[in-house]
Amino acid sequence: xxxxxxxxxxxxxxxxxxxxxxxxxxxxxxxxxxxxxxxxxxxxxxxxxxxxxxxxxxxxxxxxxxxxxxxxxxxxxxxxxxxxxxxxxxxxxxxxxxxxxxxxxxxxxxxxxxxxxxxxxxxxxxxxxxxxxxxxxxxxxxxxxxxxxxxxxxxxxxxxxxxxxxxxxxxxxxxxxxxxxxxxxxxxxxxxxxxxxxxxxxxxxxxxxxxxxxxxxxxxxxxxxxxxxxxxxxxxxxx
Amino acid sequence: xxxxxxxxxxxxxxxxxxxxxxxxxxxxxxxxxxxxxxxxxxxxxxxxxxxxxxxxxxxxxxxxxxxxxxxxxxxxxxxxxxxxxxxxxxxxxxxxxxxxxxxxxxxxxxxxxxxxxxxxxxxxxxxxxxxxxxxxxxxxxxxxxxxxxxxxxxxxxxxxxxxxxxxxxxxxxxxxxxxxxxxxxxxxxxxxxxxxxxxxxxxxxxxxxxxxxxxxxxxxxxxxxxxxxxxxxxxxxxx
Numbered sequence: 001x002x003x004x005x006x007x008x009x010x011x012x013x014x015x016x017x018x019x020x021x022x023x024x025x026x027x028x029x030x031x032x033x034x035x036x037x038x039x040x041x042x043x044x045x046x047x048x049x050x051x052x053x054x055x056x057x058x059x060x061x062x063x064x065x066x067x068x069x070x071x072x073x074x075x076x077x078x079x080x081x082x083x084x085x086x087x088x089x090x091x092x093x094x095x096x097x098x099x100x101x102x103x104x105x106x107x108x109x110x111x112x113x114x115x116x117x118x119x120x121x122x123x124x125x126x127x128x129x130x131x132x133x134x135x136x137x138x139x140x141x142x143x144x145x146x147x148x149x150x151x152x153x154x155x156x157x158x159x160x161x162x163x164x165x166x167x168x169x170x171x172x173x174x175x176x177x178x179x180x181x182x183x184x185x186x187x188x189x190x191x192x193x194x195x196x197x198x199x200x201x202x203x204x205x206x207x208x209x210x211x212x213x214x215x216x217x218x219x220x221x222x223x224x225x226x227x228x229x230x231x232x233x234x235x236x237x238x239x
Numbered sequence: 240x241x242x243x244x245x246x247x248x249x250x251x252x253x254x255x256x257x258x259x260x261x262x263x264x265x266x267x268x269x270x271x272x273x274x275x276x277x278x279x280x281x282x283x284x285x286x287x288x289x290x291x292x293x294x295x296x297x298x299x300x301x302x303x304x305x306x307x308x309x310x311x312x313x314x315x316x317x318x319x320x321x322x323x324x325x326x327x328x329x330x331x332x333x334x335x336x337x338x339x340x341x342x343x344x345x346x347x348x349x350x351x352x353x354x355x356x357x358x359x360x361x362x363x364x365x366x367x368x369x370x371x372x373x374x375x376x377x378x379x380x381x382x383x384x385x386x387x388x389x390x391x392x393x394x395x396x397x398x399x400x401x402x403x404x405x406x407x408x409x410x411x412x413x414x415x416x417x418x419x420x421x422x423x424x425x426x427x428x429x430x431x432x433x434x435x436x437x438x439x440x441x442x443x444x445x446x447x448x449x450x451x452x453x454x455x456x457x458x459x460x461x462x463x464x465x466x467x468x469x470x471x472x473x474x475x476x477x478x
Contacts, residue, residue: 007248007440083476090476098391107425147427151390151477152337153398154470155408155428157435169394172442186346188386189394190439196396197436200429200455201246203411216439231393237322237329238390238477 007215010037011201011208020057025131028210037212041138042221044166044213045128046198048158049146050108051209052124053115062114064106070114077102077116082239093117096230097161098239099148108207118144121162122225129164141165141221145195151238158199160191160226167191167220168228189229190220246454249276250440250447259296264370267449276451280377281460283405283452284367285437287397288385289347290448291363292354301353303345309353316341316355321478332356335469336400337478338387347446357383360401361464368403380404380460384434390477397438399430399465406430406459407467428468429459 014031018024024047032039039045053059062073067087075081078091082098091102095117103117118124125142132140144162149155160168172186198211233239253270257263267284271277278284292298301312306326314320317330321337330341334356342356357363364381371379383401388394399407411425437450472478 005250005440007436009246009248009436011244085476150428152470152475153428153431153468155426155431155468157428157432159392187394188438189389189392189396192392192394193396193435193439196432197246197248197439199427200432200436201244203456217442229392229394231391236391237324 005215005217007197007213009197009201010212010214012037012210012212013208015051015208015210018051018054020055020059022055023131024051024055025128025135028128029132029135031210032212039132039136039138039140039212040214041140042214042216042218043138044141044143044194044216045132046143046145046194046202046211046213047125047128048202048209049103049117049121049144049161050105050115052118052121052128052144052162054109056118056124058116058118059109059113060116061112062106063112064114070101070104073114074102074104077104092233092239095121095161096227097148099146103146103161117146117161122164122227123162125162125164139165141216143191143194143198145198147199157192158195160189160195160229162226163191163224165221166194166216166224167222168224168226170220191224191226191229244454244456246436246452248436248440249451249453251276251449251451252447254290254447254449257290257293259294259298261294262370263290263294264367264374267367268371268374270449271451278371278375278377278379278451279453280379281453281455281457282377283380283382283433283455284371285382285384285433285441285450285452286364286367287441287448288342288356288360288383288400289344289354291357291360291367291383291401293348295357295363297355297357298348298352299355300351301343301345302351303353309340309343312353313341313343316343331472331478334360334400335466335472336387338385342385342400356385356400361403361466362401364401364403378404380455382430382433382437384437386438396431397434399428399434399468401465402430402463404460405433405455405463406461407463407465409459430463430465430468
């Protein structure tokens with residue numbers, strides 16, 4: 001049974017524009033300190049894909065008016081086209097994510113460039129986590145997030161594309177509900193929920209690429225992989 | 240542009256088991272006061288579907304071992320079967336939600352009963368909001384949430400099924416990103432993100448049916464409807 005307690009989402013401001021080779025963990029530790037909310041043991045640090053892709057050099061040149069080039073890039077970043085309508089491609093990425101345009105993103109990057117998804121965002125998350133441990137001496141979890149659309153529902157939400165030190169999915173099956181009956185369906189995508197919570201303090205326009213989630217249930221913290229969140233195509237009724 | 244600031248999710252404990260006719264707003268105001276976190280102007284109160292359905296009498300008798308009766312109930316609560324596999328039905332409800340078993344739920348209800356979705360959870364949310372205004376003299380927003388699965392991704396997340404006083408979707412199109420370029424895709428499903436954030440402090444097993452989201456961007460607060468979140472079937476590539 002989870003013990004309820006307050007959860008606080010703290011945006012980390014003041015992180016400068018990053019480029020390939022920058023060490024995110026250093027920037028996060030310094031900016032969090034500077035604004036008076038240093039990283040603490042048990043925090044989960046939420047980092048948007050955009051800054052991760054930039055420091056990892058996952059940015060390519062792309063003329064945004066060249067739709068054919070854009071389509072080729074999306075197809076190169078995909079293993080399968082799931083749906084197509086006009087210019088919109090819903091594709092499956094090598095990671096198993098299903099999203100618009102393979103996550104290729106033209107916003108919040110330099111004009112004439114596009115950001116690609118990190119090759120392995122679990123590894124990206126681990127790098128940030130290890131760096132925060134090294135620079136601040138605290139043990140945190142890290143989630144790398146991106147903004148995806150959904151089937152059936154309007155609007156985007158942030159979801160996890162990489163995790164380190166926190167469960168992607170918490171399986172409550174076998175536990176009892178408040179009335180003592182066994183919970184039948186209870187795999188909770190906590191990493192996606194944390195991603196969405198953090199988005200609320202980062203926003204798309206404000207340019208805040210990192211937030212701290214403080215006060216998460218300690219039982220969420222374990223080694224994990226974002227692969228826990230990927231539904232195998234054979235079990236997916238909508239692919 | 241959104242102004243970042245901390246966001247706190249506060250679970251409200253001590254809300255008793257409810258039955259048809261109970262006034263949720265009274266219970267929320269009293270329990271929040273009792274634990275030292277009274278409702279404040281600008282809070283968003285997140286209430287799970289289960290307690291809303293109970294106070295609204297949306298509970299029916301159902302023998303959980305009678306699969307045929309269960310299927311008939313699910314079909315009666317649906318306008319369309321979207322996918323079927325074994326005992327699992329993914330259906331569209333009269334509200335336009337696509338979810339497992341039309342939201343008919345056997346957990347956290349008395350044995351031999353099932354909870355149905357509220358008929359109009361926007362109205363449910365408004366009733367709680369009006370009640371909190373009357374009982375506590377504060378202006379809050381309210382989101383009614385339920386736990387839905389997703390296409391493509393493992394695990395459940397909480398989403399909004401009713402809203403009052405808060406945007407279901409915030410449209411940032413036309414705003415500029417941090418580098419001054421126009422955001423192309425930026426309809427953010429903030430009510431779903433708040434629902435997911437609140438789930439993190441409520442849990443499935445702990446029996447905490449209400450949480451306060453405190454510190455949301457004031458620009459989110461406006462009259463709205465959960466219908467903003469329902470993708471019209473004709474525009475949906477996955478129905």
